[in-house]
Amino acid sequence: MALGAGKRAQILDGAVQAFQEDGFAGTSMDRVAARAQVSKRTVYNHFESKEVLFRAILDLMVEKVRHTLSLAYDSARPIKEQLYELGWTEGRLFVDPDFMRMARMVIGETMRDPILAEEMNKRMEYKAVFHAFMEAAHADGTLIAPNPTLAAEQFIGLLKTRGFWPVVFSGQAVDQDEMEDIVNDAVTLFLNTYGIGER
Amino acid sequence: MALGAGKRAQILDGAVQAFQEDGFAGTSMDRVAARAQVSKRTVYNHFESKEVLFRAILDLMVEKVRHTLSLAYDSARPIKEQLYELGWTEGRLFVDPDFMRMARMVIGETMRDPILAEEMNKRMEYKAVFHAFMEAAHADGTLIAPNPTLAAEQFIGLLKTRGFWPVVFSGQAVDQDEMEDIVNDAVTLFLNTYGIGER
DNA sequence: CTTGTAAACTGCACGGTGTAGTATAGGTAT
DNA sequence: ATACCTATACTACACCGTGCAGTTTACAAG
Numbered sequence: 032m033a034l035g036a037g038k039r040a041q042i043l044d045g046a047v048q049a050f051q052e053d054g055f056a057g058t059s060m061d062r063v064a065a066r067a068q069v070s071k072r073t074v075y076n077h078f079e080s081k082e083v084l085f086r087a088i089l090d091l092m093v094e095k096v097r098h099t100l101s102l103a104y105d106s107a108r109p110i111k112e113q114l115y116e117l118g119w120t121e122g123r124l125f126v127d128p129d130f131m132r133m134a135r136m137v138i139g140e141t142m143r144d145p146i147l148a149e150e151m152n153k154r155m156e157y158k159a160v161f162h163a164f165m166e167a168a169h170a171d172g173t174l175i176a177p178n179p180t181l182a183a184e185q186f187i188g189l190l191k192t193r194g195f196w197p198v199v200f201s202g203q204a205v206d207q208d209e210m211e212d213i214v215n216d217a218v219t220l221f222l223n224t225y226g227i228g229e230r
Numbered sequence: 231m232a233l234g235a236g237k238r239a240q241i242l243d244g245a246v247q248a249f250q251e252d253g254f255a256g257t258s259m260d261r262v263a264a265r266a267q268v269s270k271r272t273v274y275n276h277f278e279s280k281e282v283l284f285r286a287i288l289d290l291m292v293e294k295v296r297h298t299l300s301l302a303y304d305s306a307r308p309i310k311e312q313l314y315e316l317g318w319t320e321g322r323l324f325v326d327p328d329f330m331r332m333a334r335m336v337i338g339e340t341m342r343d344p345i346l347a348e349e350m351n352k353r354m355e356y357k358a359v360f361h362a363f364m365e366a367a368h369a370d371g372t373l374i375a376p377n378p379t380l381a382a383e384q385f386i387g388l389l390k391t392r393g394f395w396p397v398v399f400s401g402q403a404v405d406q407d408e409m410e411d412i413v414n415d416a417v418t419l420f421l422n423t424y425g426i427g428e429r
Numbered sequence: 430c431t432t433g434t435a436a437a438c439t440g441c442a443c444g445g446t447g448t449a450g451t452a453t454a455g456g457t458a459t
Numbered sequence: 460a461t462a463c464c465t466a467t468a469c470t471a472c473a474c475c476g477t478g479c480a481g482t483t484t485a486c487a488a489g
Contacts, residue, residue, distance in 0.1 A: 038438080054342055057255030059474055070439045075476065135341060141399070142338045143253055148399040185419060188391025193383055196390075200340070200347040220384060224422040237464085258448055269465045274450070 039077050042067045043091060046084055051136040055085060085140070089151065092133050096155040099124055104167035110174060110226070111218060117164055118190055118214035125194040128204045135199050158183055174225045182225055189217035238276050241266045242290060245283055250335040254284060284339070288350065291332050295354045298323055303366035309373060309425070310417060316363055317389055317413035324393040327403045334398050357382055373424045381424055388416035 045067025049058045060081060064071040078084035102120045105113065124130050141148040158180075165179035165186075176182040194205050194213045205213070244266025248257045259280060263270040277283035301319045304312065323329050340347040357379075364378035364385075375381040392412045393404050404412070 052342065054253055054255050054339075056253050060476080061474080070441095071475095072440080072477085072479095073438055076437075079476095081475075139338050139341045140253075142334060143251065145399065145401040152399070181415060184392055185388055185415070188387040189384055191391065191395075192387025200344065200351070202344040216380060216384070220419070220423045224419045259450080260448080269467095270450090271452095271466085272464060275463080278450095280449070 038067075038069055038073055042069055042074055042077055042084070043088060045069070047088055047133050047136055050085070050088075050140070051132060055081070055140050088133065089137060089141075092130075092137055093151065093154045095130060095133075096124065096157070100155075100157070100160050102160060102164065104164050104171070106167075106171045106173070110168060111222060113164075113168075114186075114218045114221065115214060117161065118186075118217055119210075120160070121187070121190055122194060122210045122214055125190075125198060125205055126207060126210050131198050131204050134195075135202065138199060158187065161187055173227065175227055176225050182221075186217060186221050189220060190214070237266075237268055237272060241268055241273055241276055241283070242287060244268070246287055246332050246335055249284070249287075249339070250331060254280075254339050287332065288336060288340075291329075291336055292350065292353045294329060294332075295323065295356065299354075299356070299359050301359060301363065303363050303370070305366075305370045305372070309367060310421060312363075312367075313385075313417045313420065314413060316360065317385075317416055318409075319359070320386070320389055321393060321409045321413055324389075324397060324404055325406060325409050330397050330401075330403050333394075334401065337398060357386065360386055372426065374426055375424050381420075385416060385420050388419060389413065 042063070045065075046063045049063045049066045052058070053062075060074060061071055063084070064074050067074065074084070078087060100120055102113075102117050124134075137151070141151055161183035162179055165174065165176045165182045168174035169176040169179055169182075174182070190213060194210055198204055241262070244264075245262045248262045248265045251257070252261075259273060260270055262283070263273050266273065273283070277286060299319055301312075301316050323333075336350070340350055360382035361378055364373065364375045364381045367373040368375040368378055373381070389412060392415075393409055397403055
């Protein structure tokens with residue numbers, strides 16, 4: 032039992048690495064097994080096919096995102112502080128090399144299949160958290176964001192443009208300090224438009 | 231000659247379609263030939279290998295970007311108007327379905343190879359145009375952007391987050407009117423931080 | 430600590446299939 | 460008659476997924 036679970040994780044990790052290097056179609060199951068330091072038969076004992084293995088990785092990623100991404104608006108706390116936290120909610124993922132490796136692989140493969148990409152987007156509830164936050168802050172009067180969808184997208188864009196996409200392509204994860212800057216700059220720029228007071 | 235050139239374009243177009251659907255490794259040269267409505271031998275007469283065919287597509291894309299993306303700062307014209315144009319310089323690409331199809335394919339394949347991705351980024355001189363613009367505007371005093379790299383990245387982020395990435399995943403190109411909004415919103419938000427006057 | 434046993438794992442060989450790239454024989458326009 | 464094309468068959472190889480004989484591991488009972 033404990034043994035079985037260990038191998039399973041090994042295989043998933045090896046598969047992410049292998050798929051990442053040569054793509055889903057470009058990777059042989061022999062290679063996956065080699066990366067995972069496991070016999071090919073064991074791979075097939077855990078995952079009945081290459082396709083099933085791939086879907087298992089998708090599931091893993093969805094769970095990680097859903098688990099990490101969550102923040103409800105709280106009217107008792109200053110908006111700037113909360114925006115900062117909202118930014119870090121996403122930033123935590125960008126700083127995690129494991130996650131980024133997985134994201135890189137998944138994005139490359141899902142891009143080909145718009146239906147799958149859409150399904151993943153929905154399952155992760157990605158933008159919903161940001162949207163809900165903007166809406167609540169607007170209703171509370173701490174942000175002037177009559178179009179919360181737009182505000183959410185712009186905020187996300189500011190974070191991703193420096194913290195996500197470059198990493199996806201370079202493979203070089205952003206470190207803590209860099210992410211700090213990215214979040215701070217995003218919050219500043221954002222508040223200059225959507226904030227209500229001091230400037 | 232004229233005939234040969236026609237076939238070449240057909241093949242490139244077919245290859246982009248085929249690679250887009252099933253990826254580089256997942257697509258057979260027979261399929262490429264079928265998509266292009268050309269015999270397989272003809273494909274090999276124009277491109278000595280699958281790899282060479284792929285590189286030719288990359289070259290095509292680089293050229294398209296470099297050709298489209300260009301705008302020098304002009305101190306004689308209002309900054310807002312110029313930013314709007316700068317946004318559209320990129321927006322023109324996002325609105326072009328041909329380009330987006332190609333971009334989608336290329337991104338999916340280059341993502342696997344950080345070295346290739348970096349090479350492409352360099353060859354396209356993507357951010358350089360924006361960077362140079364911000365720097366010139368700052369020097370001219372029409373923008374307060376002491377960090378032109380940051381300003382350029384943020385501006386690009388605002389455009390891409392709505393005009394590029396969703397399209398890359400959905401395959402559904404943004405139309406003229408939508409792009410108009412995207413550019414306008416980006417310019418507005420941007421000027422609220424980096425502009426010097428009227429708000 | 431020894432022994433027994435069931436589950437999980439290894440390593441390897443194998444069938445069937447798909448693919449990159451070549452070869453060949455002939456067609457068609459200029 | 461030259462240059463490019465089609466159609467098809469072929470070679471050599473890699474890969475998915477399975478089968479199987481034998482080994483390792485976890486762990487309970489003596």
